[in-house]
Amino acid sequence: MSSNKSCYCTIVLFIFATSWYHVASSLSYSEESMSIKHEKWMAQHGFSYENEKVKEARFQIFKDNVQHIDRHNQEGNHTYKLGLNKFADLTNEEFLAKYARSSMQSFKVASSYQSSFEYTNIKDIPPSLDWRDHNAVTAVANQGTCGTCWAFSAVATIEGIAAIRSGNLKKLSEQHILDCNYMHEGCKGGRQNSAFEFVIKNGGLASDTDYPYIGIQTACANNKPSSLSLNITGFGFIPPNNETALLAAVANQPVSVDVDITILQFYRSGILTGECGTNLNHAVTVVGYGESDDGVKFWLVKNSWGRGWGDDGYIKLQRNVNAIEGMCGIAMIGCYPIA
Ligand SMILES: *[C@@H]1O[C@H](CO)[C@@H](O)[C@H](O)[C@H]1NC(C)=O
Numbered sequence: 001m002s003s004n005k006s007c008y009c010t011i012v013l014f015i016f017a018t019s020w021y022h023v024a025s026s027l028s029y030s031e032e033s034m035s036i037k038h039e040k041w042m043a044q045h046g047f048s049y050e051n052e053k054v055k056e057a058r059f060q061i062f063k064d065n066v067q068h069i070d071r072h073n074q075e076g077n078h079t080y081k082l083g084l085n086k087f088a089d090l091t092n093e094e095f096l097a098k099y100a101r102s103s104m105q106s107f108k109v110a111s112s113y114q115s116s117f118e119y120t121n122i123k124d125i126p127p128s129l130d131w132r133d134h135n136a137v138t139a140v141a142n143q144g145t146c147g148t149c150w151a152f153s154a155v156a157t158i159e160g161i162a163a164i165r166s167g168n169l170k171k172l173s174e175q176h177i178l179d180c181n182y183m184h185e186g187c188k189g190g191r192q193n194s195a196f197e198f199v200i201k202n203g204g205l206a207s208d209t210d211y212p213y214i215g216i217q218t219a220c221a222n223n224k225p226s227s228l229s230l231n232i233t234g235f236g237f238i239p240p241n242n243e244t245a246l247l248a249a250v251a252n253q254p255v256s257v258d259v260d261i262t263i264l265q266f267y268r269s270g271i272l273t274g275e276c277g278t279n280l281n282h283a284v285t286v287v288g289y290g291e292s293d294d295g296v297k298f299w300l301v302k303n304s305w306g307r308g309w310g311d312d313g314y315i316k317l318q319r320n321v322n323a324i325e326g327m328c329g330i331a332m333i334g335c336y337p338i339a
Pocket residue numbers: 075077078274
């Protein structure tokens with residue numbers, strides 16, 4: 001009897017203790033534990049602040065972000081997780097001001113290098129594909145605070161088609177495009193087609209080794225050898241708002257797309273489903289697609305915010321959603337180089 005009773009007691013205590021712990025960790029962090037977390041995060045990212053006042057202000061934002069991330073992860077009804085990363089002391093507005101490109105209104109300019117969509121009658125599209133498995137995707141890069149997503153996205157597609165055709169994967173130079181592109185688009189943003197046009201007219205592109213990324217626009221040094229194994233002769237756009245057409249293209253080569261990154265500041269892993277905007281403000285590269293074990297179809301997307309963001313630098317966005325624009329607007333504007 002008495003042993004039963006004590007056992008029962010222990011269970012009650014255990015349940016009480018774990019639920020209390022759960023509430024404590026989800027709602028009321030001690031100032032001290034938050035402060036330690038902030039210091040650790042600063043050390044991890046090599047960040048420091050110019051004075052205590054700035055540090056205190058950043059600490060308040062950091063706390064809000066930690067609570068936002070933990071709340072999301074503990075709700076337990078999401079298909080994706082959030083995580084702390086280098087953006088953790090920025091408000092969402094600051095994050096967007098720093099990392100989002102302004103409106104994409106002028107994206108489509110007439111160009112003699114633009115061809116009509118070629119992947120219209122593609123049969124035998126595999127149910128899943130990851131171009132990384134075919135040695136057609138280079139390591140995730142970090143664009144820094146220079147707004148060069150357009151160059152990274154375009155270069156990733158050029159590296160992809162070159163690797164698929166030649167069997168040889170080479171890291172090519174975003175900096176070459178940033179410094180030398182004829183439309184003088186730079187760290188304030190640009191368009192992928194202007195990157196393609198530069199590579200076409202220039203007759204090639206330097207390797208990243210010969211022309212390394214420094215993340216600021218400098219004088220054009222157009223005297224490096226091209227490391228492209230083929231000639232880029234044009235580019236095509238995906239018919240807008242059509243995930244079927246996007247699939248046909250991605251089944252043949254990595255494709256550059258624009259997305260709305262507003263809610264992606266702290267994405268860590270899983271398939272992004274649910275609400276997302278369609279105010280296109282960032283360029284990324286679709287390098288594959290597939291379906292999860294529980295039947296959620298996704299696009300596999302390479303970003304250029306380093307490996308510390310997202311799932312080792314990647315994100316999975318739900319595929320074949322009800323809205324024609326696609327998740328986060330992924331189907332609205334897509335383009336790819338022609339070789
Ligand atoms: C998840 O649960 C939270 C809290 O109950 C709720 O506010 C939110 O709308 C839910 N989200 C989804 C995607 O179901």
